[in-house]
Amino acid sequence: QSALTQPASVSGSPGQSITISCTGTSSDVGNYNLVSWYQQHPGKAPQLIIYEVTKRPSGVSNRFSGSKSGNTAALTISGLQAEDEADYYCCSYVGSEAFDYVFGAGTKVTVL
Amino acid sequence: QVQLVQSGAEVKKPGASVKVSCKASGYTFTGTYIHWMRQAPGQGLEWMGWINPNGGGTKYAQKFQDRVTMTTDTSIATAYMELSRLRSDDTAIYYCAKYSGFDYFFDRWGQGTLVTVPS
Numbered sequence: 001q002s003a004l005t006q007p008a009s010v011s012g013s014p015g016q017s018i019t020i021s022c023t024g025t026s027s028d029v030g031n032y033n034l035v036s037w038y039q040q041h042p043g044k045a046p047q048l049i050i051y052e053v054t055k056r057p058s059g060v061s062n063r064f065s066g067s068k069s070g071n072t073a074a075l076t077i078s079g080l081q082a083e084d085e086a087d088y089y090c091c092s093y094v095g096s097e098a099f100d101y102v103f104g105a106g107t108k109v110t111v112l
Numbered sequence: 113q114v115q116l117v118q119s120g121a122e123v124k125k126p127g128a129s130v131k132v133s134c135k136a137s138g139y140t141f142t143g144t145y146i147h148w149m150r151q152a153p154g155q156g157l158e159w160m161g162w163i164n165p166n167g168g169g170t171k172y173a174q175k176f177q178d179r180v181t182m183t184t185d186t187s188i189a190t191a192y193m194e195l196s197r198l199r200s201d202d203t204a205i206y207y208c209a210k211y212s213g214f215d216y217f218f219d220r221w222g223q224g225t226l227v228t229v230p231s
Binding site for chain 2: 036
Protein backbone atom coordinates (compact mmCIF):
# COMPACT_ATOMS: atom_id res chain seq x y z
CA GLN A 1 0.00 0.00 0.00
CA SER A 2 1.33 3.48 -0.84
CA ALA A 3 1.88 5.58 2.25
CA LEU A 4 0.43 9.05 2.59
CA THR A 5 3.05 11.75 2.01
CA GLN A 6 4.21 13.76 5.01
CA PRO A 7 7.26 16.01 5.42
CA ALA A 8 10.03 14.18 7.24
CA SER A 9 10.53 16.98 9.73
CA VAL A 10 9.07 20.29 10.84
CA SER A 11 10.49 22.59 13.48
CA GLY A 12 9.42 25.71 15.32
CA SER A 13 10.19 27.84 18.33
CA PRO A 14 8.09 27.75 21.49
CA GLY A 15 4.89 29.73 21.02
CA GLN A 16 4.94 29.49 17.24
CA SER A 17 2.48 27.62 15.05
CA ILE A 18 3.46 24.82 12.70
CA THR A 19 1.52 22.84 10.12
CA ILE A 20 2.12 19.28 8.98
CA SER A 21 0.71 18.26 5.62
CA CYS A 22 -0.54 14.81 4.67
CA THR A 23 -1.09 14.19 0.96
CA GLY A 24 -2.96 11.22 -0.38
CA THR A 25 -5.16 10.51 -3.36
CA SER A 26 -8.78 10.66 -4.43
CA SER A 27 -9.10 7.07 -3.18
CA ASP A 28 -8.20 7.82 0.42
CA VAL A 29 -7.84 11.35 1.87
CA GLY A 30 -9.86 12.91 -0.92
CA ASN A 31 -12.64 10.35 -0.76
CA TYR A 32 -13.44 10.28 2.94
CA ASN A 33 -13.55 12.72 5.85
CA LEU A 34 -11.95 9.96 7.89
CA VAL A 35 -8.45 11.27 8.49
CA SER A 36 -6.99 10.80 11.95
CA TRP A 37 -3.73 11.98 13.49
CA TYR A 38 -1.57 10.26 16.08
CA GLN A 39 1.22 11.62 18.27
CA GLN A 40 4.07 9.30 19.23
CA HIS A 41 6.75 10.14 21.75
CA PRO A 42 9.97 8.09 21.61
CA GLY A 43 9.47 4.57 22.89
CA LYS A 44 5.75 5.11 23.44
CA ALA A 45 2.59 3.94 21.71
CA PRO A 46 0.81 6.29 19.31
CA GLN A 47 -1.95 8.43 20.83
CA LEU A 48 -4.97 9.79 18.99
CA ILE A 49 -5.08 13.59 18.76
CA ILE A 50 -7.46 14.25 15.83
CA TYR A 51 -10.20 12.16 14.20
CA GLU A 52 -12.68 12.76 11.37
CA VAL A 53 -10.31 15.44 10.01
CA THR A 54 -11.10 18.13 12.59
CA LYS A 55 -12.38 16.56 15.81
CA ARG A 56 -10.38 16.40 19.06
CA PRO A 57 -10.88 13.64 21.63
CA SER A 58 -11.58 14.81 25.15
CA GLY A 59 -8.38 15.62 26.96
CA VAL A 60 -6.45 16.69 23.88
CA SER A 61 -5.28 20.29 23.91
CA ASN A 62 -7.15 22.75 21.69
CA ARG A 63 -3.74 23.82 20.39
CA PHE A 64 -4.10 20.87 18.00
CA SER A 65 -6.38 21.38 15.01
CA GLY A 66 -7.00 19.55 11.76
CA SER A 67 -8.19 20.48 8.30
CA LYS A 68 -8.49 19.08 4.80
CA SER A 69 -8.59 20.39 1.26
CA GLY A 70 -8.92 17.99 -1.63
CA ASN A 71 -6.41 15.18 -1.28
CA THR A 72 -4.37 16.92 1.43
CA ALA A 73 -5.05 16.96 5.15
CA ALA A 74 -3.15 19.06 7.64
CA LEU A 75 -2.42 19.18 11.35
CA THR A 76 -1.70 22.54 12.94
CA ILE A 77 -0.08 22.90 16.34
CA SER A 78 -0.43 26.40 17.73
CA GLY A 79 1.45 27.81 20.71
CA LEU A 80 4.16 25.18 20.28
CA GLN A 81 5.42 23.70 23.56
CA ALA A 82 8.41 21.54 24.41
CA GLU A 83 6.09 18.59 25.14
CA ASP A 84 4.88 18.69 21.52
CA GLU A 85 8.22 17.37 20.32
CA ALA A 86 7.28 13.96 18.93
CA ASP A 87 6.50 12.07 15.76
CA TYR A 88 3.12 12.67 14.13
CA TYR A 89 1.32 10.26 11.80
CA CYS A 90 -1.72 10.82 9.65
CA CYS A 91 -4.04 7.99 8.73
CA SER A 92 -6.88 7.68 6.27
CA TYR A 93 -9.57 5.09 5.87
CA VAL A 94 -9.41 3.49 2.41
CA GLY A 95 -11.75 0.56 2.53
CA SER A 96 -10.35 -1.23 -0.50
CA GLU A 97 -10.16 -4.98 -0.97
CA ALA A 98 -6.39 -4.83 -0.45
CA PHE A 99 -6.34 -2.83 2.79
CA ASP A 100 -8.59 -0.71 4.98
CA TYR A 101 -6.21 2.00 6.21
CA VAL A 102 -3.13 3.81 5.02
CA PHE A 103 -0.73 5.80 7.19
CA GLY A 104 1.77 8.52 6.48
CA ALA A 105 5.47 7.89 6.98
CA GLY A 106 5.50 10.28 9.91
CA THR A 107 6.77 13.79 10.66
CA LYS A 108 9.32 14.54 13.35
CA VAL A 109 8.41 17.79 15.12
CA THR A 110 11.32 19.56 16.79
CA VAL A 111 10.83 22.42 19.22
CA LEU A 112 13.85 24.68 18.86
CA GLN B 113 -9.37 2.83 32.33
CA VAL B 114 -9.00 1.27 28.90
CA GLN B 115 -5.72 -0.60 28.53
CA LEU B 116 -4.12 -2.88 25.97
CA VAL B 117 -1.09 -4.75 27.30
CA GLN B 118 1.04 -6.65 24.81
CA SER B 119 3.46 -9.53 25.25
CA GLY B 120 7.22 -9.05 25.43
CA ALA B 121 9.91 -8.77 22.79
CA GLU B 122 10.73 -11.76 20.61
CA VAL B 123 13.73 -12.85 18.56
CA LYS B 124 12.92 -15.39 15.85
CA LYS B 125 14.88 -17.16 13.14
CA PRO B 126 13.97 -16.67 9.48
CA GLY B 127 11.20 -19.05 8.48
CA ALA B 128 9.80 -19.32 12.02
CA SER B 129 6.49 -17.97 13.33
CA VAL B 130 5.74 -15.47 16.06
CA LYS B 131 2.56 -15.00 18.08
CA VAL B 132 1.98 -11.66 19.81
CA SER B 133 -0.74 -11.23 22.44
CA CYS B 134 -2.76 -8.17 23.39
CA LYS B 135 -4.72 -8.26 26.65
CA ALA B 136 -7.59 -5.79 26.90
CA SER B 137 -9.18 -4.31 30.00
CA GLY B 138 -11.46 -1.45 30.97
CA TYR B 139 -14.07 -1.96 28.25
CA THR B 140 -16.29 -4.68 26.74
CA PHE B 141 -13.80 -6.73 24.72
CA THR B 142 -16.44 -8.13 22.37
CA GLY B 143 -17.90 -4.68 21.74
CA THR B 144 -15.43 -3.50 19.11
CA TYR B 145 -12.70 -4.68 16.77
CA ILE B 146 -8.98 -5.03 17.44
CA HIS B 147 -6.62 -3.88 14.70
CA TRP B 148 -2.96 -4.72 14.26
CA MET B 149 -0.28 -2.41 12.84
CA ARG B 150 3.47 -2.60 12.57
CA GLN B 151 6.34 -0.13 12.42
CA ALA B 152 9.66 -1.19 10.93
CA PRO B 153 12.82 0.58 12.19
CA GLY B 154 12.80 4.18 11.01
CA GLN B 155 9.61 3.63 9.02
CA GLY B 156 5.99 4.65 9.28
CA LEU B 157 3.03 2.65 10.48
CA GLU B 158 1.53 -0.12 8.35
CA TRP B 159 -1.96 -1.54 8.79
CA MET B 160 -2.08 -5.35 8.92
CA GLY B 161 -5.70 -6.23 9.57
CA TRP B 162 -8.51 -6.51 12.08
CA ILE B 163 -10.44 -9.08 14.05
CA ASN B 164 -13.92 -8.86 15.49
CA PRO B 165 -13.83 -10.54 18.91
CA ASN B 166 -17.58 -11.04 18.63
CA GLY B 167 -17.62 -13.97 16.26
CA GLY B 168 -14.00 -13.98 15.10
CA GLY B 169 -14.45 -12.36 11.69
CA THR B 170 -11.23 -11.02 10.20
CA LYS B 171 -9.88 -8.92 7.37
CA TYR B 172 -6.20 -8.97 6.51
CA ALA B 173 -4.20 -6.60 4.34
CA GLN B 174 -3.52 -8.30 1.04
CA LYS B 175 0.21 -8.02 1.68
CA PHE B 176 -0.05 -10.34 4.71
CA GLN B 177 -2.99 -12.48 3.59
CA ASP B 178 -1.07 -15.74 3.31
CA ARG B 179 1.10 -15.33 6.41
CA VAL B 180 -1.00 -13.72 9.17
CA THR B 181 -3.62 -15.19 11.47
CA MET B 182 -5.54 -13.11 14.01
CA THR B 183 -7.50 -14.78 16.78
CA THR B 184 -9.04 -13.95 20.13
CA ASP B 185 -9.79 -15.69 23.42
CA THR B 186 -12.83 -13.87 24.76
CA SER B 187 -12.62 -15.72 28.09
CA ILE B 188 -9.48 -13.76 28.92
CA ALA B 189 -10.13 -10.69 26.72
CA THR B 190 -6.99 -11.29 24.69
CA ALA B 191 -6.27 -10.91 21.00
CA TYR B 192 -3.44 -12.64 19.17
CA MET B 193 -1.56 -11.96 15.94
CA GLU B 194 0.52 -14.77 14.48
CA LEU B 195 2.88 -14.10 11.58
CA SER B 196 4.50 -17.08 9.87
CA ARG B 197 7.45 -17.63 7.52
CA LEU B 198 9.28 -14.71 9.07
CA ARG B 199 11.86 -12.76 7.06
CA SER B 200 14.38 -10.17 8.13
CA ASP B 201 12.15 -7.40 6.80
CA ASP B 202 9.46 -8.44 9.29
CA THR B 203 11.64 -6.93 12.01
CA ALA B 204 9.34 -4.29 13.49
CA ILE B 205 7.34 -3.15 16.47
CA TYR B 206 3.88 -4.68 16.30
CA TYR B 207 0.97 -2.79 17.84
CA CYS B 208 -2.59 -3.77 18.63
CA ALA B 209 -5.15 -0.99 18.72
CA LYS B 210 -8.76 -0.70 19.77
CA TYR B 211 -11.18 0.47 17.12
CA SER B 212 -13.28 3.38 18.32
CA GLY B 213 -16.47 1.72 17.21
CA PHE B 214 -17.35 4.44 14.75
CA ASP B 215 -15.77 6.65 12.14
CA TYR B 216 -12.66 4.66 11.51
CA PHE B 217 -10.02 5.60 14.04
CA PHE B 218 -8.13 3.91 16.84
CA ASP B 219 -8.69 5.31 20.31
CA ARG B 220 -6.23 3.22 22.32
CA TRP B 221 -3.03 1.41 21.41
CA GLY B 222 -0.97 -1.25 23.09
CA GLN B 223 2.60 -0.47 24.10
CA GLY B 224 4.04 -2.41 21.17
CA THR B 225 6.00 -5.65 20.83
CA LEU B 226 9.40 -5.69 19.15
CA VAL B 227 9.89 -8.69 16.92
CA THR B 228 13.43 -9.14 15.62
CA VAL B 229 14.30 -11.50 12.78
CA PRO B 230 18.07 -11.48 12.28
CA SER B 231 19.21 -11.81 8.68
